[in-house]
Amino acid sequence: MKLHVVLVEPEIPQNTGNIARTCAATGAKLHLVRPLGFSLEDKYVKRAGLDYWDKLEIEEHDSFNKFLEKYPPENNAMFFVTTKGKQVYSKEQYANATEIFVVFGKETKGLPENILKKYIEKTIRIPMKPNLRSLNLSNSVAIVVYEVLRQTNFQELDEISTYFDIN
Numbered sequence: 001m002k003l004h005v006v007l008v009e010p011e012i013p014q015n016t017g018n019i020a021r022t023c024a025a026t027g028a029k030l031h032l033v034r035p036l037g038f039s040l041e042d043k044y045v046k047r048a049g050l051d052y053w054d055k056l057e058i059e060e061h062d063s064f065n066k067f068l069e070k071y072p073p074e075n076n077a078m079f080f081v082t083t084k085g086k087q088v089y090s091k092e093q094y095a096n097a098t099e100i101f102v103v104f105g106k107e108t109k110g111l112p113e114n115i116l117k118k119y120i121e122k123t124i125r126i127p128m129k130p131n132l133r134s135l136n137l138s139n140s141v142a143i144v145v146y147e148v149l150r151q152t153n154f155q156e157l158d159e160i161s162t163y164f165d166i167n
Contacts, residue, residue, distance in 0.1 A: 002099045003102070003145065005023055005030050005031065007137075008112075009064075010032065010137070016036075017045040022142050023056055029059065073119060077099060078100075079144075080116065081102055081144060082124075084123065085123035085125030086121065086123050089125065089147055100148055
């Protein structure tokens with residue numbers, strides 16, 4: 001299974017850096033859809049991503065329409081993450097797909113309403129208390145990514161860290 005994280009017009013460099021680090025650690029491919037609210041050379045993006053940039057598979061797209069041309073939702077398991085989602089993210093079944101795309105909107109506005117309306121049946125949400133706007137984008141990505149990986153038994157990930165030898 002190949003996991004793809006799609007950020008549509010991200011605005012905050014630190015969030016994108018944190019998400020890049022999560023993608024590198026999990027083997028997910030990161031898609032960045034322009035316009036970006038920062039340069040990928042931004043020191044905050046680089047610092048948040050630490051030294052993981054060379055371990056990251058990343059693809060940039062000039063627009064959301066260009067992304068959809070290359071990866072049509074009709075041909076891919078694509079989930080649009082929004083506070084208005086029809087299904088709770090953990091109730092969705094991810095294990096049967098060869099490739100999974102989770103699409104997130106920008107920090108201040110989320111995904112555009114026209115996208116949500118068009119793909120309403122493919123929307124998922126993270127439960128939270130009412131009257132709150134949303135969770136932090138990088139936290140939301142981590143929550144959904146690890147649920148997809150949990151459902152696929154963390155394929156190709158090492159469950160025991162060998163970074164520190166404690167013997």
